[in-house]
Amino acid sequence: VAEFEVTMKSLYAIGVDLGGTNLRVGVIRDDGHVEADAAVPVGTEKSADRIASLIGEHVALMQNQTSLPLTGCGCGIPGIVDSDRGIVFNSPNFPDWQDVPILKLLEKSITLPLLIDNDANMFALAELLFGAGKGRHNLIMLTLGSGIGGGIVIDGKVFHGDRGFAGEVGHIVVEPDGVPCGCKSHGCWEQYAAGRAFTHLVHRLPKHEREAVLAEVYGDANQLSPELIASLAGRGNTIAKELWRSYGRYLGIGIASLINVLGITTIVIGGGIARSWDYFIDACRAEIMSRTYHKNVVQLKLLPASLGENTGIVGAASAMFQRRP
Amino acid sequence: VAEFEVTMKSLYAIGVDLGGTNLRVGVIRDDGHVEADAAVPVGTEKSADRIASLIGEHVALMQNQTSLPLTGCGCGIPGIVDSDRGIVFNSPNFPDWQDVPILKLLEKSITLPLLIDNDANMFALAELLFGAGKGRHNLIMLTLGSGIGGGIVIDGKVFHGDRGFAGEVGHIVVEPDGVPCGCKSHGCWEQYAAGRAFTHLVHRLPKHEREAVLAEVYGDANQLSPELIASLAGRGNTIAKELWRSYGRYLGIGIASLINVLGITTIVIGGGIARSWDYFIDACRAEIMSRTYHKNVVQLKLLPASLGENTGIVGAASAMFQRRP
Numbered sequence: 075v076a077e078f079e080v081t082m083k084s085l086y087a088i089g090v091d092l093g094g095t096n097l098r099v100g101v102i103r104d105d106g107h108v109e110a111d112a113a114v115p116v117g118t119e120k121s122a123d124r125i126a127s128l129i130g131e132h133v134a135l136m137q138n139q140t141s142l143p144l145t146g147c148g149c150g151i152p153g154i155v156d157s158d159r160g161i162v163f164n165s166p167n168f169p170d171w172q173d174v175p176i177l178k179l180l181e182k183s184i185t186l187p188l189l190i191d192n193d194a195n196m197f198a199l200a201e202l203l204f205g206a207g208k209g210r211h212n213l214i215m216l217t218l219g220s221g222i223g224g225g226i227v228i229d230g231k232v233f234h235g236d237r238g239f240a241g242e243v244g245h246i247v248v249e250p251d252g253v254p255c256g257c258k259s260h261g262c263w264e265q266y267a268a269g270r271a272f273t274h275l276v277h278r279l280p281k282h283e284r285e286a287v288l289a290e291v292y293g294d295a296n297q298l299s300p301e302l303i304a305s306l307a308g309r310g311n312t313i314a315k316e317l318w319r320s321y322g323r324y325l326g327i328g329i330a331s332l333i334n335v336l337g338i339t340t341i342v343i344g345g346g347i348a349r350s351w352d353y354f355i356d357a358c359r360a361e362i363m364s365r366t367y368h369k370n371v372v373q374l375k376l377l378p379a380s381l382g383e384n385t386g387i388v389g390a391a392s393a394m395f396q397r398r399p
Numbered sequence: 400v401a402e403f404e405v406t407m408k409s410l411y412a413i414g415v416d417l418g419g420t421n422l423r424v425g426v427i428r429d430d431g432h433v434e435a436d437a438a439v440p441v442g443t444e445k446s447a448d449r450i451a452s453l454i455g456e457h458v459a460l461m462q463n464q465t466s467l468p469l470t471g472c473g474c475g476i477p478g479i480v481d482s483d484r485g486i487v488f489n490s491p492n493f494p495d496w497q498d499v500p501i502l503k504l505l506e507k508s509i510t511l512p513l514l515i516d517n518d519a520n521m522f523a524l525a526e527l528l529f530g531a532g533k534g535r536h537n538l539i540m541l542t543l544g545s546g547i548g549g550g551i552v553i554d555g556k557v558f559h560g561d562r563g564f565a566g567e568v569g570h571i572v573v574e575p576d577g578v579p580c581g582c583k584s585h586g587c588w589e590q591y592a593a594g595r596a597f598t599h600l601v602h603r604l605p606k607h608e609r610e611a612v613l614a615e616v617y618g619d620a621n622q623l624s625p626e627l628i629a630s631l632a633g634r635g636n637t638i639a640k641e642l643w644r645s646y647g648r649y650l651g652i653g654i655a656s657l658i659n660v661l662g663i664t665t666i667v668i669g670g671g672i673a674r675s676w677d678y679f680i681d682a683c684r685a686e687i688m689s690r691t692y693h694k695n696v697v698q699l700k701l702l703p704a705s706l707g708e709n710t711g712i713v714g715a716a717s718a719m720f721q722r723r724p
Contacts, residue, residue: 242659
């Protein structure tokens with residue numbers, strides 16, 4: 075009987091994070107360490123063929139620049155993704171994409187083992203393994219941007235549902251007769267707790283308060299971005315602070331529903347709006363506590379995302395590490 | 400080398416379904432077949448000790464009446480159950496139960512391997528394995544009674560969340576400023592799509608229609624049970640039919656949120672209110688279709704529960720079969 079010397083070798087994979095504006099590519103070690111990374115603008119020509127070539131080109135550049143052995147390449151893509159079949163059903167950032175067989179397009183130029191998934195799922199996985207949710211088994215990740223990106227991790231793995239539509243949490247119904255949503259429904263959570271929230275919430279203010287806020291943007295409610303309201307609040311404007319509390323209440327209403335459905339109490343929150351954390355988090359937490367079982371939410375963790383701009387590439391590579399046999 | 404003759408032997412387990420009124424106990428084969436079953440009234444003395452003794456007594460009777468080898472005993476219990484730790488946090492049917500270590504109490508009189516879980520979870524498992532959801536991997540089961548019981552099955556197993564609170568779907572928020580709920584929140588789904596739905600929905604009718612319906616119950620909205628409205632609808636009352644369509648819309652709103660979160664499109668619906676299926680299902684389906692991604696819900700299955708009064712004992716025994724090593 076021979077004796078073996080066991081050496082724990084690190085694994086490496088390429089992670090790709092496709093955004094509407096930038097493409098990020100990196101080489102990631104299996105402990106989440108970023109060995110190398112780069113970002114390039116996506117540009118204006120956004121056909122699936124062009125984007126697939128762009129990704130292929132930058133994955134090849136990354137491969138050529140590293141001597142590390144690569145397990146494969148994981149790609150995070152904004153939109154609804156059927157990871158198993160390699161298809162993007164649609165994408166808010168690439169409106170022309172409908173049922174795009176993106177995996178096949180990528181395989182034309184990438185020879186490494188490949189996988190794709192929704193970008194929010196990649197964020198969720200990265201935060202569970204190496205970020206705010208480290209050490210947990212289950213996690214809900216919310217990315218607050220123009221919409222609400224959702225990723226659900228169960229027992230350490232991204233949960234996809236029947237065919238990739240799990241985690242479309244932005245379309246939880248929070249107002250049955252509410253404002254229209256881009257998804258053709260109305261009253262969706264992301265109308266009240268993402269980029270367009272304040273354009274709606276301002277109408278609930280008393281008239282004189284509403285007029286005071288609208289005066290800041292020359293009367294156009296559509297200009298009431300989270301950035302503007304954060305800036306106003308930062309200057310001590312009490313109406314802006316009250317608007318952020320309304321925002322927090324709606325954020326909490328949706329999170330309460332998620333907790334009641336999933337029984338998961340680790341909630342990681344990222345995206346641009348999360349920068350205004352202190353303005354909304356108390357109202358959000360209070361709303362959650364009043365709408366969930368006390369014995370469950372005594373263990374509530376509302377955590378800001380912690381991995382920053384590399385979350386997407388780390389998550390994408392991690393999905394690849396998980397898939398390898 | 401010896402040759403083995405392989406015989407596929409059936410397994411058997413005892414299934415227990417504790418309700419607020421009746422206790423059902425049965426011997427179940429691992430293909431879902433009910434070998435024997437019995438029901439006894441729970442009685443008025445509902446302390447955890449007394450109920451545990453009652454269950455123990457009837458499990459022993461069942462054991463004595465069968466010569467089949469028993470793998471164990473699964474118990475479905477109404478309420479929020481931490482299956483891993485064997486604790487019932489609380490129960491709508493047994494209001495005095497708070498953090499009851501029911502597994503320990505049961506072990507005093509039951510010597511078989513034991514497990515407990517929420518009854519709605521047991522229903523969900525039974526319907527997936529042997530009922531309306533047969534052949535599927537994922538399923539959402541809704542039991543429409545005084546509240547909305549929820550069970551989520553993922554990859555063939557009941558999903559519990561972090562500590563047993565998954566599937567409390569009755570407390571999805573559907574009306575942020577809605578009516579109070581017994582859970583101390585307000586605007587919960589089960590206020591609008593379970594036993595008390597019509598006592599609220601009647602107030603949305605035009606005055607003359609509302610008065611016409613209330614005249615049937617001598618002016619008391621609290622008397623507007625689903626049974627009464629079904630009976631009125633059955634006699635051709637158009638206002639009652641419209642109330643059922645309102646009910647269906649609210650049922651659909653909550654189901655749409657579940658589908659957007661979980662990406663699961665097999666929905667099995669049971670409970671007393673499901674008997675009024677034809678009065679609400681079209682409005683329910685239309686609401687779901689308008690609030691979810693078309694490419695997802697083309698595969699929507701809204702199915703009536705199919706296992707009847709034995710669902711609970713079949714599911715409870717099935718959970719036992721799944722647990723055995």
